Amino acid sequence: MKKHGIFSGIVLVGLGIYFLGGQLQLAFLKVFQGWPALLVIFGMALLGQAYYAREYQHIFPGTVLLGFGLHFLLSQLLPIWPKHIGVLFLIISLAFFLSARKTKTGFVQSLLFFILACFMLFSDRFSDFFLLFQTSISSIWRFWPLLLILFGLYILFVKKK
Incomplete structure (x- = not known):
């Protein structure tokens, strides 16, 4: 008790x-x-x-x-602390990872959020690389959130344990 x-x-x-x-x-x-x-x-x-x-x-x-609270506290205290939304996705990725270590579920979500966080945090470094693809597939690139929606629907309705 x-x-x-x-x-x-x-x-x-x-x-x-x-x-x-x-x-x-x-x-x-x-x-x-x-x-x-x-x-x-x-x-x-x-x-x-x-x-x-x-x-x-x-x-x-x-x-x-805890992660969101520390992030917002540190962003107030330290001017060098990144004030980017990618940090929040990184915290969510860490939460999924720590939970997956004990519950044995959520590791794939951890990896997906980690990839999304890295993409968001470091996308400015790959701007030249994206410019190359932007000219050829810019109309397709607008619909990348549709992939997230489809994957989420797959997890909700198709994938059964």
Whole structure:
């Protein structure tokens, strides 16, 4: 029974620190008073519950909340932190990967999100390469999201376990 209190305990401690930092008006805690800090708290609580209580279905949402919260905190604190949407896809890829290690499902999704994140993060470096293809297949390139839709429909309706 003790293992089921991990989530509640981490949330209460995290929220206590969050609100105490707001009341004490400490300068170094000021940056942790926004909504990204709440994402970090709940993400850590879900990950604590997942690993300590062996409820591995909480790994994915915990990693997403913790990763998004850290991303938004670091983008406020560090000017060199990338403020690109590809970082969010990279976090989702990491969440799928960590979840797949314990649940044995989601590894393919992890790879797909990783490829998408790399493509989004580094697409400006391949602009000359894309310019070559843009002149010849630009009308086909507009419909690449259709491939994502078709693959998603395949997973939803055709592929059965």
